[in-house]
């Protein structure tokens with residue numbers, strides 16, 4: 001008999017709803033939802049037939065028996081919610097970032113080991129075929145010794161008001177490429193220098209440039225700007241509240257070869273009198289009526305890891321913790337205008 005895993009969703013916002021769509025094609029039962037906004041909670045319970053709803057995770061964990069807790073709430077709440085779920089003996093899938101505090105991320109790693117559960121961080125790019133291909137090319141030595149890793153990830157300016165008052169962009173867009181840098185560099189980061197600008201005048205900066213130096217001398221540049229104008233080709237359409245653009249380019253330079261990947265490209269285009277769209281098909285495309293792509297792959301992976309049918313080898317917790325250590329250093333460097341050295 002196939003085991004059906006009992007899942008609790010924590011945070012039923014834009015992305016939480018997408019997770020619920022993706023769960024439809026996985027061997028899980030979404031048994032409960034935790035969402036402080038009562039209207040939102042009731043709406044997803046009805047749409048997805050979720051029997052139980054709670055306003056807090058404490059209450060949910062007290063009353064429900066679930067195998068996997070799926071944390072999709074605001075970035076600043078992740079660490080505390082993950083620790084609660086781990087202490088309750090649940091496996092966890094947590095959207096990026098794992099935490100916004102390196103010390104807390106370290107505690108999560110330690111408590112996860114002590115409790116004998118699994119925590120999978122939603123570093124979605126590791127489940128994108130293009131990014132995986134780059135990793136394979138590096139592993140096969142086709143580029144020789146990696147020298148420079150370049151990452152650029154730009155987002156629609158019209159999306160920024162939703163994030164510019166909520167969280168520093170290193171925890172929103174930056175963590176994707178910091179994680180890829182960790183994955184491709186294959187060594188600990190030793191030094192970070194970052195510069196930021198507040199073009200929009202909101203609380204947090206909308207442009208960020210960071211230089212990361214790794215222990216094996218690999219240098220990575222991570223750039224992110226929330227300045228893509230509305231006239232740019234739309235790459236995300238119909239899946240989140242607001243359509244817009246993610247323009248992400250990765251380049252790997254080795255001493256024997258180079259490789260590059262662009263997340264969205266002109267292989268698919270839709271033209272009308274008022275708009276040009278070039279929808280990207282890597283992250284969460286709908287195929288045969290189901291959310292698929294990297295999002296479904298990472299949630300399916302988390303279910304397998306939680307079931308014990310595979311190890312957490314795609315995004316080991318140590319590497320997720322290293323990403324948090326780097327992201328915190330990037331924020332400190334950019335805010336204080338200092339070079340940050342990272343110890344062993």
Ligand SMILES: NC(=O)c1ccc[n+]([C@@H]2O[C@H](COP(=O)([O-])OP(=O)(O)OC[C@H]3O[C@@H](n4cnc5c(N)ncnc54)[C@H](O)[C@@H]3O)[C@@H](O)[C@H]2O)c1
Nearest residue numbers: 011012013014015016034035072073074075077095096124
């Ligand atoms: N992997 C990706 O590419 C990707 C894309 C979009 C969002 N995300 C991540 O998904 C997460 C959610 O983003 P979103 O855009 O859906 O945000 P959102 O604001 O639409 O939703 C967050 C929800 O969490 C709820 N919430 C807040 N505190 C909570 C708590 N303590 N317990 C339970 N629920 C709580 C809020 O009420 C809200 O409904 C973020 O971590 C974000 O970084 C990842």
